[in-house]
Amino acid sequence: MAECAQPEVSPSECLSCGACCREAYHAVEIGPRDAFIRLHPGWTQVDPHFAGAGRRRIVKRVATLTGTRCACLGDSSAGPVDPLDYRCVVYADRPKTCREFEQGSVNCADARRRVGLAHLPVEPPPQLS
Numbered sequence: 009m010a011e012c013a014q015p016e017v018s019p020s021e022c023l024s025c026g027a028c029c030r031e032a033y034h035a036v037e038i039g040p041r042d043a044f045i046r047l048h049p050g051w052t053q054v055d056p057h058f059a060g061a062g063r064r065r066i067v068k069r070v071a072t073l074t075g076t077r078c079a080c081l082g083d084s085s086a087g088p089v090d091p092l093d094y095r096c097v098v099y100a101d102r103p104k105t106c107r108e109f110e111q112g113s114v115n116c117a118d119a120r121r122r123v124g125l126a127h128l129p130v131e132p133p134p135q136l137s
């Protein structure tokens with residue numbers, strides 16, 4: 009989802025937003041065959057909200073004052089994560105769920121609304137002359 013903060017797409021918007029990686033949602037699901045599970049087992053956890061057999065995995069979450077956020081959001085290599093650091097530290101390997109989350113989509117607007125941000129500005133249609 010955030011980075012989805014998606015730096016290649018729009019550093020200015022995603023890196024100042026991060027909504028889809030933080031409190032907008034309570035989980036980022038990882039498919040059972042997603043390479044992310046093999047590449048980053050330590051960044052995954054069982055989904056505590058899934059009432060199934062307890063096998064569904066999500067990207068690891070960390071608690072915040074207002075909910076939880078993805079543990080991959082923000083660089084903790086040099087100390088505590090800055091809560092406004094919206095870079096994804098596993099961006100190149102992020103799960104399919106994150107890759108498919110489109111900036112400017114309905115889901116993006118929903119995520120931004122949930123954290124109190126306005127929808128991204130829409131390009132005006134071309135003017136007819």
Ligand code: SF4
Pocket residue numbers: 009010011012013014021022023025026027028029109110111112115116117119120128
């Ligand atoms: S909610 Fe949208 S703008 Fe915000 S980080 Fe995610 S994709 Fe980017």
Ligand code: SF4
Pocket residue numbers: 009010011012013028029036067078079080081082095096097098099102103106
């Ligand atoms: S893995 Fe990266 S892109 Fe996906 S939710 Fe976490 S921080 Fe966002």
